[in-house]
Amino acid sequence: MTADQVAPEGPVTAGSIADAVRAVPGVAFLRPGLSALLRASARTAPARTDRTAPGVRLGHGAAGRVVSAEVEVVLHRGHRAVDVTRAVRAAVRGAARPGDTGTTAMPVTVTVTGIV
Template sequence: MNRTTAHIAHDTLVEDAARVVEGVPGVAFLKPGPAARLRSAWSGPGAGRPPVSGVRLTPGPGGWQVDVQVVAARRERAVDVARAVRIAVQAHLAAPAADGPAARVTVTVTGLV
């Protein structure tokens, strides 16, 4: 696998994990990063795929290290939302590679709306 293919595979995993997180009940949205906040100021239509904020995926010796930052709905308990996000992301990443090492998922609830 060359560097470009690995980069595309990484980006696809990040986007998939973001979709999984956004589908978890109680998640209002992924925490936007500075690039997402500034992107609308200088990008127009057709600017390409925007980078996913709120999900960071890094390979490690024991498998993937996934850091997720979300904003939760105020009506939900933050601990329940964080737990549900962790379980959903772990299940999603384990499905394609059941024989591989498990992902270590860290979820931070950065705010409530």
Template sequence: MTLRISRAALTQEIARAVRDVPGVAFLRPGLADLLRAAPASADTGGAHSGAGVRVRGGGGAPWHVEVRLVALSENRTVDVARAARRAVEALLDGLAAQEAARAHVSVTVTGRL
């Protein structure tokens, strides 16, 4: 089964799902996201919707999803990371069960707020 969504749309959906997890302050953009921020700000009102999420793989290869986020200090970091990972896995399960079974999801908490 192939994924029925583009990689860019998948990245945005994953970012949205992670931002909705209780205890997530925001997604942490990487250098590439920061460099794209100027053009993205004109199109998206100042926010690069996929910042903090990197999706690789597909097309027969296993999916690799990397999420970097900042957690709220009143929540345990490990709980936020686990909840974010479950949210991504649930999203992938809903999109393509066969592809999701071969997905590797990593969540890194880069800071607390």
């Protein structure tokens, strides 16, 4: 999220973080986990809610605030993985804590699972 964008209203969700990650140049898509793939193949998948998103796992603190995030992405060929993962990490932190200028950084793990 850049300084000229308005912070989203309401609680932070995996869906809002997934949207921020998808907007990063070089990200092809988020990689769904095995459980999401199995649900999709069974055709009994529940409707997607904002609390879950394929490829995004959030850790919550006692007050419900997002305290950590794990993101799995597939990159577009021709982009340096180190640059894209840094941008993804910044996008996740910006989406999880809009307007937070604290010095403590939220742990964000970004895993590149493929290149297309």
